[in-house]
Amino acid sequence: MRRSSLVIVMIVALLAACGGGGDADGYSRAAYVGAAMREFERAGAPITPKQAECFIGVVVDGIGVDRLNEDGVTPKEFASARTPSTYIEDADARKRVVAEVVSGDCFGLDRLLLVPALRQAFGAALPERDAACLAKELVEDDTVRRAVANGILGITGGPSLATAIQERTTDAVKACSLNPLSLLGGGDGG
Secondary structure, three states, X not given: OHHHHHHHHHHHXXXXXXXXXXXXXXXXXXXXXXXXXXXXXXXXXXXXXXXXXXXXXXXXXXXXXXXXXXXXXXXXXXXXXXXXXXXXXXXXXXXXXXXXXXXXXXXXXXXXXXXXXXXXXXXXXXXHHHHXXXXXXXXXXXXXXXXXXXXXXXXXOOOOHHHHHHHHHHHHHHHOOOOHHHHHOOOOOO
């Protein structure tokens, strides 16, 4: 009896070892997030590990662990995808992920992306506080937020971030009480 128990334990261990590292239902959320976090740590993104883990979790949840497992996607494959949208084919999943990204729960889109983009576009003519004000105004716009999220996720279609910002800059400049000429390096600033 003892020998047959040992054989059963060895067979179970062997099957578990050949199973690809997932549990009985496939890989877990933690496995996908963990693999992507290891890739994040190698890549050196401009966000903190906590922000990255939040964002990666949002993407995994948006796609769905069940979907990833059904499609045979390993955590390593998920982590090495060029863009998260590689696995977001379902329109509803894309909407959920974009909504979560633009909610700002993981990181502030204005400070992380828009301030640097505005400073790059306008150079020294745009002081940090003015860039922060413009970014805060722009990130409130649904089109800008969707363009930011689509850019992060690698989703094509819809306006580019540059186009969305151009179309809404006039309103943002007014809301921040800035002199439009100051953005071009002329005038006396806001």
